[in-house]
Every structure is written in structure tokens, then in C-alpha cells.
Amino acid sequence: MIQVNGLSKEFEDRKRGMIRAVDNITFEVKKGEIFGLLGTNGAGKTTTLRMLASIFKPTTGTANVAGFDVLKESEEVRRHIGFLSGDTKLYQRLTAKEVLKYYGGLYELDSKTVDDRIEELSNLFELHDFEHKKIAKLSTGQRQRVSIARSIIHKPQLMIFDEPTAGLDPISARHIKDFIRRSREEGRTILFSTHILHEAESLCDRIAIIHKGTIGVCGDLQHIFNETSTKNIEEAFFKVVENLEDESLVRPLG
Amino acid sequence: MKKFRSASVGLIYRKELLDIVRDRRTLVSMILIPLLIFPIIFMGFSSLAMKQMEKLESKNYAVGVKNAENWIEISSPLKDMEQLTILEVGEPVDTLRSRVADGILKAAVIFPDARMRSGDGHESPEIIMYLDESSEESQIVARKIREKLREMKDTLISRSLREINVSESILTPFALSEENVATEEQMTGMILGMLLPYMMIILTLTGGMYPAMDLAAGEKERSTLETLLVTPVGRMEIVLGKFFTVLTTSLVTAMMSLLSMALVIGFGLTSIMSSEATGMSFSINPLYLLLALAMMIPLAALFSSLLLTVSVFAKSTREAQSYSSPLLVVTILPAMMSMLPGATLTSKEVWIPIVNIALAMKDILAGQPDFGNIMIVLLATTIYAFFGIFVTMKVFQKENVLFRV
Numbered sequence: 001m002i003q004v005n006g007l008s009k010e011f012e013d014r015k016r017g018m019i020r021a022v023d024n025i026t027f028e029v030k031k032g033e034i035f036g037l038l039g040t041n042g043a044g045k046t047t048t049l050r051m052l053a054s055i056f057k058p059t060t061g062t063a064n065v066a067g068f069d070v071l072k073e074s075e076e077v078r079r080h081i082g083f084l085s086g087d088t089k090l091y092q093r094l095t096a097k098e099v100l101k102y103y104g105g106l107y108e109l110d111s112k113t114v115d116d117r118i119e120e121l122s123n124l125f126e127l128h129d130f131e132h133k134k135i136a137k138l139s140t141g142q143r144q145r146v147s148i149a150r151s152i153i154h155k156p157q158l159m160i161f162d163e164p165t166a167g168l169d170p171i172s173a174r175h176i177k178d179f180i181r182r183s184r185e186e187g188r189t190i191l192f193s194t195h196i197l198h199e200a201e202s203l204c205d206r207i208a209i210i211h212k213g214t215i216g217v218c219g220d221l222q223h224i225f226n227e228t229s230t231k232n233i234e235e236a237f238f239k240v241v242e243n244l245e246d247e248s249l250v251r252p253l254g
Numbered sequence: 255m256k257k258f259r260s261a262s263v264g265l266i267y268r269k270e271l272l273d274i275v276r277d278r279r280t281l282v283s284m285i286l287i288p289l290l291i292f293p294i295i296f297m298g299f300s301s302l303a304m305k306q307m308e309k310l311e312s313k314n315y316a317v318g319v320k321n322a323e324n325w326i327e328i329s330s331p332l333k334d335m336e337q338l339t340i341l342e343v344g345e346p347v348d349t350l351r352s353r354v355a356d357g358i359l360k361a362a363v364i365f366p367d368a369r370m371r372s373g374d375g376h377e378s379p380e381i382i383m384y385l386d387e388s389s390e391e392s393q394i395v396a397r398k399i400r401e402k403l404r405e406m407k408d409t410l411i412s413r414s415l416r417e418i419n420v421s422e423s424i425l426t427p428f429a430l431s432e433e434n435v436a437t438e439e440q441m442t443g444m445i446l447g448m449l450l451p452y453m454m455i456i457l458t459l460t461g462g463m464y465p466a467m468d469l470a471a472g473e474k475e476r477s478t479l480e481t482l483l484v485t486p487v488g489r490m491e492i493v494l495g496k497f498f499t500v501l502t503t504s505l506v507t508a509m510m511s512l513l514s515m516a517l518v519i520g521f522g523l524t525s526i527m528s529s530e531a532t533g534m535s536f537s538i539n540p541l542y543l544l545l546a547l548a549m550m551i552p553l554a555a556l557f558s559s560l561l562l563t564v565s566v567f568a569k570s571t572r573e574a575q576s577y578s579s580p581l582l583v584v585t586i587l588p589a590m591m592s593m594l595p596g597a598t599l600t601s602k603e604v605w606i607p608i609v610n611i612a613l614a615m616k617d618i619l620a621g622q623p624d625f626g627n628i629m630i631v632l633l634a635t636t637i638y639a640f641f642g643i644f645v646t647m648k649v650f651q652k653e654n655v656l657f658r659v
Binding site: 011012053055056057075076081083085086087088089090091092093094098103105106107108150 | 259265266269272276277476477481483488654
């Protein structure tokens with residue numbers, strides 16, 4: 001579903017000069033699996049996911065997402081993925097229904113399809129009680145449900161989540177995790193990033209540990225334990241991070 | 255090359271307009287302020303100015319007079335003048351002078367010492383008046399005294415002429431009478447031409463200012479921009495949808511100000527600047543008014559693109575605000591060109607942004623449009639607007655600008 005090949009991203013930073021936020025990463029997400037990108041803040045998770053969602057242009061390397069090239073067919077990439085992050089908030093002055101209708105239109109669904117889909121999603125996420133309320137008036141949990149509905153209004157087969165549970169209370173976070181599991185049951189592929197170790201452990205079929213823009217290890221839990229000769233995710237994580245830290249000291253800069 | 259979808263632009267445009275209209279702040283800056291600005295300026299200010307004038311005209315002012323006893327026939331009529339309290343003083347001239355400077359006396363009139371008469375072969379005696387031109391009150395008093403003395407001069411001349419049996423008509427070998435051939439339309443146009451272009455240019459800018467901030471910097475601030483960017487819609491379509499929204503609010507603001515102006519002229523202004531008071535009434539060729547309004551469209555487009563660019567660049571609406579203010583300052587000066595007396599549109603100014611619009615509108619409203627030049631102005635401004643939109647799109651493509659936080 002996703003093939004990432006030697007993907008890098010450099011940013012110009014006024015203070016620090018050129019920064020390599022993502023450095024030559026390669027991995028694959030298979031159809032129907034939940035794949036986790038695990039790393040600390042600033043590890044390059046968001047940059048990676050934005051490149052895969054074709055919001056950022058990679059500096060070098062390629063990626064194929066849902067059968068489309070992120071550089072050459074960026075529009076088709078976006079049409080075929082559902083993207084949800086802490087930075088994909090909803091317009092406060094629109095009602096829940098207006099928001100869903102708007103995004104349905106942006107995905108170029110005809111209005112009959114949008115109406116049917118809104119009905120379907122409203123039943124699924126119990127939006128009916130507040131569908132005519134403005135987003136500003138909704139509770140965090142209600143907003144979360146509208147947000148999820150927004151991200152799958154166009155029935156994407158691939159979902160990309162960027163730290164979907166960050167800053168959420170346990171109940172809202174639970175909603176998201178349930179939604180991720182249900183997505184897999186319904187045959188969707190999920191790529192998500194997190195810095196919460198047990199979240200990755202409990203949800204993911206496979207995990208890539210990313211640090212300083214580089215992937216240290218990638219595979220299912222057993223593979224990760226074997227590679228790092230550890231017995232739990234926490235130990236594994238810190239071992240990978242330490243290795244990458246040492247490497248970055250040795251590696252010439254620039 | 256990616257295909258361009260006008261349906262998406264329309265969808266974004268309708269949504270942004272709905273979003274903007276639901277915001278009370280936009281409604282205030284788009285409708286309320288432009289509607290109220292002319293009534294406030296005209297009625298509020300002019301009635302205030304008139305009240306102030308009345309107050310000045312009804313006050314009593316102290317005027318110092320020296321050596322009046324030598325010139326009874328001239329000085330005594332001064333004492334009979336309303337509003338003036340004449341104080342005969344014996345102090346030195348310098349003291350009187352400083353009294354006027356200090357504002358204790360509003361003016362001082364110094365008659366010559368010796369009694370001298372003109373026409374006796376001597377030089378004309380000199381009467382000195384001290385006044386303070388920096389004080390409005392002193393100016394009023396001086397004007398009154400000046401008029402009175404001129405009147406006295408005429409009386410004295412008439413008397414002298416009578417004494418030697420010469421007809422007074424010798425003083426007026428011919429009479430001059432003037433007649434204003436300008437039509438009411440031209441007079442209206444001249445006054446409107448000075449003020450309206452300036453006001454409309456400024457309001458066109460300020461009308462788009464708030465929505466532009468809200469639609470770009472506001473989206474960043476509220477983290478809704480990424481939600482939009484992950485949809486298949488292209489950046490160009492997003493920019494155009496937003497651009498047309500800003501353009502609409504900007505033009506609505508300009509229209510509202512025009513409507514407000516029309517209302518003021520229709521009802522309010524006539525009571526203050528009635529035909530009796532100024533010798534004119536207000537009327538204007540509606541076709542020219544329409545042409546003047548048409549000039550605003552490319553200008554509003556240029557402003558909208560500039561405001562959007564600035565707003566896209568800003569991290570927050572607060573930052574967008576501080577970036578937009580210099581834009582206002584930069585606009586005010588060229589917009590004021592319409593208020594310069596004698597300034598008209600020539601081939602030199604047709605390519606200078608804002609200045610060309612201000613002068614073209616002035617000429618149109620004055621009823622003297624040079625259609626050749628006006629076409630060039632429209633063309634020039636349209637080119638600038640297109641360039642502006644191009645820049646907005648370029649900026650909107652830049653990841654480091656869009657995701658600057």
C-alpha cells in the first residue's frame with residue numbers, strides 16, 4: 001500500500017542552516033496492516049507523514065502511496081488517503097453537517113453521494129444530536145467524532161494518522177484507537193505515528209522506530225526484540241535511540 | 255500539468271464567504287463602518303465645526319486701542335462694534351504688542367500720534383494693527399476690525415470727494431460682475447472628486463483586510479489549513495477561492511461606502527450645504543459614478559492579492575495585522591493625490607499604482623474623463639492585480655511559508 005524508497009527532506013532554518021529532518025528512509029506498509037512510526041518529538045515523524053500525504057515535497061527519494069507517486073500524482077495520492085492529525089482541525093463557524101458537506105465536495109463527490117455518506121457516518125458516530133451545531137459549540141469528544149467522519153468521508157482505503165491521540169483525554173484517545181482497530185477490520189490500511197510506546201505495542205502489526213530522521217529498526221514486535229536483543233518495547237526503543245545517537249556522532253555532518 | 259477545477263474554486267469561495275459572514279467582526283468592517291463613515295464625517299464633523307464657529311462668533315473679545323483720541327472719527331465706530339470690548343490704553347506700544355502675543359488682547363490698534371490728514375501733501379498716516387495669526391480668535395477679531403476700517407476709508411474718501419464736488423462714480427470707472435458657468439453636476443463632481451477617490455481607495459483596502467487575515471493567517475492559527483491541504487484540491491484553487499472571497503468583501507465595502515455617500519448627499523448634506531449656503535445642489539451623472547466604481551474592481555483585486563500574500567506569510571492573525579498596517583500607510587499617500595488641487599490624470603501617472611486610480615476617479619467624477627488614459631489605468635491595474643495573484647500563488651506553494659509556526 002505504501003512503498004517508501006530513500007526518502008529525505010531538508011529544511012532551511014534561519015538559525016541553524018540546512019536541517020535534514022528525514023534522512024534516507026526506506027520502509028513498506030502492507031495492505032490491511034496497522035503500521036506504526038514510533039519516535040520522540042522532532043524525530044521526523046510528522047515530516048515523513050506529510051511527505052506521504054503529498055503536502056511536503058521530498059528533497060530526494062520516492063514514495064508510492066495507494067498506487068500513486070507522491071511527486072507526480074500528488075492529487076491522486078490525496079484523493080485516496082484519509083489524513084488525521086492534531087493539526088487537521090475543523091472550521092469553528094460551520095456546523096458539523098456543513099463541515100462534512102464541504103469536505104465531501106472537496107473530494108469531488110456528488111451531492112447525493114455526500115448526503116448518503118453523511119447519513120451513514122452520522123449513524124456510525126452518533127452525530128445526529130449535534131449535526132446542526134457549530135463546531136465551536138461542540139465538546140472535544142464530539143469534535144473528535146466529526147473529525148474522524150471528515151477523514152473518511154471519501155471512503156479511503158489507506159489512513160494516515162499523525163499522533164492522533166496527542167493531547168486527548170483518555171476517553172477521546174480510546175475513540176481514536178477503537179477507530180483504528182475498526183478500520184483494519186474493515187480492510188483499510190493504517191499508517192500512524194506516535195511517541196507513546198504502549199500505544200504502538202498494543203495497536204501495531206509492525207513498527208518502525210525513527211530517531212533523528214533515520215529508521216533504526218522496522219518489523220513486527222518479535223523482529224524488533226530479536227534485532228535489539230531486548231524483551232520489551234521500552235528497552236528496544238532506547239537501545240535503537242542510543243545506537244542512532246552514536247551513529248550520528250560518527251557520521252560526518254552535511 | 256494538473257487540471258484546474260473551477261467547481262472547487264466555487265465551493266471554497268462559497269464556504270469562505272459563509273464563514274466570513276458568520277463572523278461579527280467582518281460584518282462590522284465590511285458593512286457597518288463604511289455605511290457610517292460618511293454620515294459621521296459630514297454631519298458630525300461639519301455640524302461640530304459650525305457649532306464651534308458660532309461659539310467663536312458670539313464671544314466677546316478685548317481689543318487694545320492707543321491714541322484713539324486723535325482719531326475720533328475713525329476710532330469711535332470701532333467702539334460701537336459688537337463682540338469687541340475696546341480698551342483705550344496708554345501703555346507703550348511694545349507692551350501692547352506682547353499683550354496680543356500673550357492672548358490677553360485679541361488685537362491691538364495703534365493710531366499715529368500727531369493728527370495728520372492725507373491729501374495735504376503729507377504721507378498717509380499709518381495705523382498699525384497687532385494680531386496673532388496662530389489664534390483663530392485673533393483672526394476673527396482682526397477680520398472684523400479690518401472690515402470696519404475699510405468701511406471708514408470709503409466714507410472718508412466719499413466725504414473728501416463731495417467737498418471738492420467730484421462724483422463718487424470716479425472711484426468705479428467700470429463694474430465687474432462674475433457668473434459661474436459650471437453646472438451643478440460639475441460642482442458636485444469637483445467636490446466628490448476630491449474626497450470620494452481617497453475614501454473609496456482606503457475603504458477598499460480596509461474592507462479586505464480582516465477577511466484576508468482570517469482566511470490565511472487565521473487558518474494557520476486555528477490549525478485548519480492542513481485539513482484543507484490534505485484534500486485533492488490544488489493550491490491554486492485554494493488561493494483563488496480565498497482571493498475571490500477577499501475581493502468580494504473588499505468590493506462590498508467600497509459599494510457600502512458609495513451607498514453611504516449617496517444617502518448623505520440625498521438627505522443629510524443638503525441641510526448643511528444647501529443651495530442657499532453654497533450656491534449649488536448635488537447631482538451626478540450615474541454613468542460616471544458607475545465608471546468610477548468599475549475602476550475599483552482591478553484595484554480591489556490588487557489589494558486582495560497583496561493582503562492575502564501578507565496574511566499567508568504571517569504565523570498568526572496578530573502578525574498579519576502588523577504586516578498589513580504598513581500597507582495602509584503606503585496606500586494613504588498615493589490615494590491622497592485626488593485631494594491635491596489641480597492634479598489630473600496625465601500620461602505620466604497612468605502606470606503609477608493607486609495614484610492612477612485616484613486621479614482617474616477624480617477626473618471621472620469631475621465630468622472630465624480622458625477615456626484613452628482611463629483605459630490604460632484599467633489595463634495597468636489589471637496587470638498589477640494578475641501579478642499580485644501570481645505572487646500569492648507562489649507564496650502559497652512554499653512549504654516553509656505555509657508551515658511557518
